[in-house]
Amino acid sequence: MSCFPEKINAAQERRKRPGPAPGLGGGLWQNRMSLKAVSLFFTLLLLLGIAGCRGKADTASHAICVAGSTSVQPFAEKLAEVYMEQHPGVRIDIQGGGSSAGIFAAQQGAADLGASSRELVKAEKALHEIPIAWDGIAVIVHPSNPLTDLTLEQLRLIFQGKITDWQAVGSPAHAIDLISREEGSGTREAFETLVMGKTEVSPGALVQDSNGAVREIVAGDPHSLGYISAGLVDDRVKAVAVDGILPSRDNIKTQKYKLVRRFLLVGREAPAGQCLAFVDFILSPQGQRLLEAEGLVGVK
């Protein structure tokens, strides 16, 4: 029987290995042609690259550069979009990079404004800071879970993986399904600073890549515990009080609720000119309304 497969595969082999195609000519000529074609191709690529850079010419008369926190970025983009619609001559570039990168860029003057989702540390206090919004982080469970309140300490122990059963915090006995966010997410970063301190989130925690996905899982799993931006809590999940205080709009604004962070814009000096106009727009009722519509709590 062993001779059968060989025959078939010999046929397959023939199909797979095309010899020099007829009409292409052979040997030396073909090689030279390939070489020329290759160099021509890469020359073309190079030209395309240069053309791409040149095409990026600056057309707007004023450009403002805002760099920093990826948590602030989507809100800043929204604000910039509306602002640019109203002021056609102005261009606003919003860049990510993280809060620290944004603060550094503002210190160096590389960006007109730095965006930060964390408070400034002592060494950075020389910067001019403009708070633009509050963001609360709500701890959520399934509506069927009788849990109403957790202490900050309990929350930390649960996310460290030291408390693994609901019974320890007064709910019916069952393993806790922990849900966290992906490494690098602003919400996770804030949660780690505000709750975890120096400790790490348990590697056994499930990871979802957006507030919406975390909410979806918690809404479907009666034994889960997760955290999302407070503006996105709806009636399919239940926000629990932390140290006895619920993440309501007022509690976030007055900072009675513990898991709150400020979104800041920072600059080397007080903003002036076009920058000031944009900052004024963000703090105007219209700008603040835009932020509230996106789920934040305004500062005004």
Added chain:
Amino acid sequence: MDKGKFVERVLFLLALSSISSLVIITVFIFLEGLPLIFQTGFKDFILSSHWAPTKGHFGIGAMIVSSLLVTLGAMVLGVPLGLACAIVLAEFSSARLRAFLKPTLELLAGIPSVVYGFLGVIWLVPLIRNYLGGPGLSLLAAAVILGIMILPTVISISIDALTAVPDIYRDGSIALGATEWQTVRRVVLPAASSGIITAVILGMGRAVGETMAVIMVAGNAIKLPASILDPVRTLTSNIALELGYAAGRHREALFATGIVLFIIIMILNLSATLITRRR
């Protein structure tokens, strides 16, 4: 230069562009990812399971194991099913039935992976959570979804391999007194074996590389799974999950994850090629 030569050159240039995109991608991935692997040390990078890239820990050991486990699970579920399907379609069904069933099965390949993932989250995950326990988002859920997703690959390549076996083999075997099943098992399957192995390996490549559906149903926890009901994170999910916010060394670490994935898939494809050639 006559017109024929000109067309040849243009076609050659176009062919070159598709190859060069492969070269560019490869060079780019390695340039971005290799520095981190050298800094962390190759052994630490692939053996440690401590992944906290914003705190300077880059270990993808658990993810490599999880990727392999998920793929193995998908193979255990998908290969017998796919192979059985291919044998029925190629050997035991009428030409009319085959003309209807084969395109239908190939439609399975046209369903976007996010739809598989969505079905998994809505239907499979609650089933696992309610009847088997655990959070539902698990190694098992990912393996089941992937097992279904690789079916079209396994089935269509296996069918091609089976139909490539000449009818004289079957006729000879029947003439010697073998039953139809004996013919399939002892003659047709061995004759088509290299094609079937290729089908399995290409299915494996699809399972290792799948991202969207796996992110949605696997749970993405970084720990090594202790049971098939535990959540896992595969190499592809790791890249896709964290890409959005990654900067600096974190970004390099994701490219380094890509290198490992690249090597695994290269090994799979090479072995598929070698197996088909050796026979």
